[in-house]
Amino acid sequence: MNFLVTLINGLSLGGIYAMIALGYTMVYGIAKMLNFAHGDVLMVGGYVMFVFLAINAHPLLALLVAVIFCTLFGIGIEYVAYRPLRGASPLAVLITAIGVSYLLQSLAQIIFGSETRYVTVAELGLVKIGSLSLSVATLVTLGVCLAVMLVLHLFVRYSRIGRAMVAVSEDRGAASLMGISVNFIISLTFAIGFALAALASFFYLMKTPIITPTLGSMPGIKAFTAAVIGGIGSIPGAMLGGLLLGLVECFSNAVPALAPYTDAIEFALLIVILLGKPTGFLGKIRREKV
Amino acid sequence: MMSFFQKYKLKHYVNYAVIALFTLIFTILSLSGALHSSTQYLLEAMGISMILAVSLNLVVGLLGELSLGHAGFMCLGAYLGGKVASLLAPSLGESSPLTLLLSLAVGGVVAALAGLLIGLPALRLKGDYLAVVTLAFGEIVRVLFKNSGESFGGAQGLATPRFDRQTLFLWIFLSLLVCLFFLQNLMRSKHGRAITAIRDNEIAARASGVSVVKYKLLAFMLSSFFAGVAGVLFSFSQFNVRFDHFDYNYSIEILVMIVLGGLGSINGSLVAASLITFLNVKLADVLTGNLAILQDLVYALILILVIIYSNAPALKNFRERFNLRRLWGKIRKPKKADASVQRDDANDWAEIPTKIPMNEILSTDLSPVDSSVKARGDAPADREEDRHD
Numbered sequence: 001m002n003f004l005v006t007l008i009n010g011l012s013l014g015g016i017y018a019m020i021a022l023g024y025t026m027v028y029g030i031a032k033m034l035n036f037a038h039g040d041v042l043m044v045g046g047y048v049m050f051v052f053l054a055i056n057a058h059p060l061l062a063l064l065v066a067v068i069f070c071t072l073f074g075i076g077i078e079y080v081a082y083r084p085l086r087g088a089s090p091l092a093v094l095i096t097a098i099g100v101s102y103l104l105q106s107l108a109q110i111i112f113g114s115e116t117r118y119v120t121v122a123e124l125g126l127v128k129i130g131s132l133s134l135s136v137a138t139l140v141t142l143g144v145c146l147a148v149m150l151v152l153h154l155f156v157r158y159s160r161i162g163r164a165m166v167a168v169s170e171d172r173g174a175a176s177l178m179g180i181s182v183n184f185i186i187s188l189t190f191a192i193g194f195a196l197a198a199l200a201s202f203f204y205l206m207k208t209p210i211i212t213p214t215l216g217s218m219p220g221i222k223a224f225t226a227a228v229i230g231g232i233g234s235i236p237g238a239m240l241g242g243l244l245l246g247l248v249e250c251f252s253n254a255v256p257a258l259a260p261y262t263d264a265i266e267f268a269l270l271i272v273i274l275l276g277k278p279t280g281f282l283g284k285i286r287r288e289k290v
Numbered sequence: 291m292m293s294f295f296q297k298y299k300l301k302h303y304v305n306y307a308v309i310a311l312f313t314l315i316f317t318i319l320s321l322s323g324a325l326h327s328s329t330q331y332l333l334e335a336m337g338i339s340m341i342l343a344v345s346l347n348l349v350v351g352l353l354g355e356l357s358l359g360h361a362g363f364m365c366l367g368a369y370l371g372g373k374v375a376s377l378l379a380p381s382l383g384e385s386s387p388l389t390l391l392l393s394l395a396v397g398g399v400v401a402a403l404a405g406l407l408i409g410l411p412a413l414r415l416k417g418d419y420l421a422v423v424t425l426a427f428g429e430i431v432r433v434l435f436k437n438s439g440e441s442f443g444g445a446q447g448l449a450t451p452r453f454d455r456q457t458l459f460l461w462i463f464l465s466l467l468v469c470l471f472f473l474q475n476l477m478r479s480k481h482g483r484a485i486t487a488i489r490d491n492e493i494a495a496r497a498s499g500v501s502v503v504k505y506k507l508l509a510f511m512l513s514s515f516f517a518g519v520a521g522v523l524f525s526f527s528q529f530n531v532r533f534d535h536f537d538y539n540y541s542i543e544i545l546v547m548i549v550l551g552g553l554g555s556i557n558g559s560l561v562a563a564s565l566i567t568f569l570n571v572k573l574a575d576v577l578t579g580n581l582a583i584l585q586d587l588v589y590a591l592i593l594i595l596v597i598i599y600s601n602a603p604a605l606k607n608f609r610e611r612f613n614l615r616r617l618w619g620k621i622r623k624p625k626k627a628d629a630s631v632q633r634d635d636a637n638d639w640a641e642i643p644t645k646i647p648m649n650e651i652l653s654t655d656l657s658p659v660d661s662s663v664k665a666r667g668d669a670p671a672d673r674e675e676d677r678h679d
Contacts, residue, residue, distance in 0.1 A: 034418060081594060084602040091356065092601035095549050098542050099593035106586035114583070221425070221538065228422045264433040267426035271411065274423055278415050 004132060006254045007247070012138040013207070014246020015145025019200035020223035021230070021238040022152060023193025029169040029233035030189045033082065033093045037100040038197060039220015044104060045070050045198035046211045047112055050119045059122045059202075067198045074194030075187050082190075083183070101217075108213040117211040121202055141203040148199065149239050152192075156235060165189060169233065222249075225270050231283025240281055245269075302474065305557055306467060313463040320456050330459060332571050334527045336564045337462035338520050341469050343547040343563035344556055345516035348473060350545065351554035352482070353509040354489030355412055356421040360517050360544050362428030363401040365536035367518025369435055369442055371397025372450040372525035385454035390461055394522050401518025402511045404431075409510030413503055428541055435533040447532035450525045462523050469516050474556060476512070485509050486554075550596060 020042065027035045045066040052062035081100050085093050124136035156162035167175040168185045176182045204219060205211070226245045230237025245266055252262040279285050316333060319325045346360045371393035378389045404427075411423050435442055442448050476482045484505045487495040496502050525531045543566070551562030569592075573585045599605060610616075 028418075034421075081598070084598050084604060087603045088601040091350075091549060091553070092597050094356075095546055096594055096597045098546070099590050099597065102586055102590035103594065106583065106590055109583050110587065217539075221429070225422065225426065228419060232418065260437040261433060264430045267430045267433075270426050271423050274415055274419055275411055278419060280419075 002254070005134060006250050008134060008142065009138055010247035010250030011243060012141040012145070012203075012246070013250055014226075014243035015142050015149075016200050016203050016207070016242075017219070017223050017226045017246050018239045018242025019145055019148060019196045019203075020219060021227040021242045022149070022235060023196045024224055025227040025230070025232055025235060025238040026165075026189050027193050028227070029235075030165055031078075031082070031186045033090065034097065034224075035082075035190075035193070036094065036097040036220070037077070037104060038193065039216035039218075039223065040101050040104040041070055041074070041194050041197035041216065042201040042204060042219055043108060043211070043213060043216035044073060045201035046119070046205055046215055047108060048198075049121060049202065049205065050112075050117055050211055053119055053121065062121070063199070063202045066201065067195050070194040070198035071191045074190040078187055078190040083186075105213045105217075112211075112213070114213055119205055119209050119211055121205045121209070124206075137203075137206045141206065144199075144203070148196065152196075153235060161185075161188065222266065225266065229270055229273050229280055231280030233284065234280070234282040237280055237282035302478075305474075305560060306470060309463060309467060309470070309560075313460060313467075317457075317460050320459070327455065328575070330455060331527070332568065333459045334462055334523075335571055336567045337459060337466050338524050338527065339544070339547065339563040339567040340560050341462075341466050341516055341520040341523070342544045343551065343559040344466075344469055344473060345513045345520070346544050347548045347551075347554065347556060347559045348485075348509055349513040351548055351552075351559070352477065352489060353485050353506065355506075356417065357424040357513075358421050358538060358541050358545065359408070359424035359426075359428035359431075360513075361536040361538070361540040362424070362431040363404055363514040363517035364521035364524065364540075365428070365431050365435065365533065366404050367397035367401040367521025368525040368531045368536070369438075369448060369521075370400045371518070371522030372448050372531045373442065375451050375522075375526070376449065379451035384451040385457075387461070389451070390453065390522075390526065394465070394519055397522035397525075398515045398518040401521065402515035405510040405512075405514025405517075406507060408514070409507040412506055412510060425538055425541070428536070428538055432533045432536055443531075447530050448525070449530050450528070452529055453526045458523075458526060462527070465519055465523060469519070470556070470560075473512070473516075477556075481505065481508070489554075546593060 020038065023041075024035065024038050027033065027038070048066040048069050049059075049062040052065055053059065057065075077100060081096055082093065085096055122137065124140065126133050127136050127139070156165060164175070164180045164185055165188070167178065167180055168182055172182055175185075200219075222245060223242065226241035227238045228241070229244060230239070230241030248266055248269060249262055252258045252265050258265065274280070277283075316325065320330065342360060342364065346357065349355055349357045374396045375389050375393040378392060382389045408424060408427050412420050415423060436445060438444055477486070484495065484500045485508075487498070487500055488502055488505055492502060544563075547563045547566050548559045550566070551558030551560070570585075570589070573588060577585050577588075600609070
């Protein structure tokens with residue numbers, strides 16, 4: 001019985017990681033950059049919801065505002081910080097992303113202070129299924145995550161804009177010759193990624209209702225790890241990696257002897273998987289040509 | 291003796307001289323008691339950052355592999371070196387150089403072994419995948435020391451012996467000089483050339499007979515060895531080693547130093563490391579109280595603006611017009627700059643020992659080249675004739 005509860009908890013945590021990882025992986029696949037500031041969007045979304053809940057707004061309204069804010073924010077950051085560096089060396093872009101991450105954390109610290117804030121986004125109670133008692137929040141998280149992933153998968157696979165995204169990720173030059181506006185697609189990718197991170201932030205706070213300016217960094221790294229395990233650039237890969245990482249984390253936390261080493265186990269898992277499959281589970285293997 | 295100076299140009303020694311001079315001045319100041327303890331701390335921090343930056347540059351700038359776990363190697367060195375020091379201190383004395391040297395050796399060697407361990411996946415993984423492995427390694431090391439229990443101080447951190455403050459920075463700068471001497475000579479040897487050849491084109495390097503396995507592992511081991519050394523020095527400088535200092539933000543700070551200093555440039559990373567450390571320590575000093583939270587903001591803004599300014603493709607023309615080196619050249623030598631470069635070239639050519647008289651080669655009439663170009667220009671016409679047949 002305990003096993004089933006841990007399994008469902010793991011899947012729901014994995015769903016949160018997967019949602020953040022989707023943003024990572026889409027931005028990597030399409031803009032060819034590691035957006036290290038991605039985890040911090042989780043924090044930004046969290047503070048937006050914190051402000052709106054403080055004035056007694058409905059949680060769903062707060063979520064909606066956070067998603068819209070983060071979407072616009074993503075477009076803005078891309079425009080100001082990343083677009084000038086299009087075509088520069090990947091390392092320069094990476095460092096800029098790190099700079100943006102520091103900037104967001106320090107702005108949050110200036111505006112809200114470095115103290116821990118508690119926020120209750122929603123209290124949903126427990127539900128009994130047979131002899132299992134599960135928190136409704138976990139089930140909702142799991143359901144929404146799976147739905148979001150499905151919608152995103154269908155969007156990228158079948159819609160015109162989604163196909164354009166795939167085209168840009170495969171060959172930016174050729175895509176722009178086919179009449180696709182590369183700048184628009186990259187902005188859109190950032191917008192979708194940041195919106196997903198804001199959504200993930202809602203469920204993350206439902207699970208652990210604590211906000212600090214550095215809230216995003218650990219889930220950010222974990223989601224990055226998840227994206228790499230699944231094969232960075234691959235959307236189903238990010239889902240797979242996220243769910244796997246969530247399961248490992250919950251099962252490791254459930255064993256008292258392993259619990260302090262959970263993070264180490266997750267990262268060791270990453271190294272082992274990469275040694276076996278150097279581009280992750282579903283990553284594309286690019287043959288090097290002379 | 292003459293050949294020695296011809297082979298090793300004076301400019302290769304300037305950075306040693308500058309650092310040695312600074313060390314000497316500050317040693318005199320320190321021994322005469324004129325040095326404030328905060329300045330001493332600043333010097334220690336700068337020296338450690340420089341060792342870290344130069345050693346990371348070996349992997350990122352010269353080997354061309356992105357590493358996000360440099361603080362992990364430093365953490366290993368700091369904990370193990372600190373442990374050795376605290377074991378030896380009762381018998382050898384807290385400020386004995388022998389304690390320091392032994393712990394430096396242990397910390398460096400253990401970090402180098404870890405570097406070997408991380409170098410192995412580097413043989414199989416490329417680019418960002420390797421970067422995430424190094425990041426994961428750094429986090430694993432941190433978690434392990436966090437849960438290490440009594441032997442390494444656990445969550446409290448490990449207390450290290452109190453080394454004599456007045457001479458510690460001297461040891462740090464000596465280590466920096468050793469590190470520089472080692473790396474700069476390595477880079478000018480055939481081994482260093484092999485490492486940069488792997489960076490420029492791994493396939494071509496392999497085809498030319500460079501052992502990629504050997505040199506990748508060598509670069510990772512050396513780099514982590516010096517990171518471990520820096521860690522040991524850090525543990526002496528802090529009196530207390532805590533795992534949470536070595537998070538991935540710290541690795542990234544070192545990376546920022548070498549990117550701002552110019553990838554692959556050892557002097558660049560020395561300058562950038564000392565400037566950034568100076569900025570960090572001074573910002574922490576100046577911005578006290580309510581202003582303290584501005585420190586990260588200022589740091590982040592400087593970082594973003596500098597990177598955009600020095601890398602944005604749209605600003606290329608602007609950068610070239612206001613290039614420091616060009617401006618300096620204009621001030622120093624208004625017009626003769628080009629002529630002097632040419633004369634140096636001719637001297638260098640003349641000095642190459644060869645049995646062919648250089649003057650004859652240099653005065654050879656090059657006109658046949660033109661006719662060959664013409665002949666090549668005719669080639670397509672020939673091919674067309676072939677097709678007609």
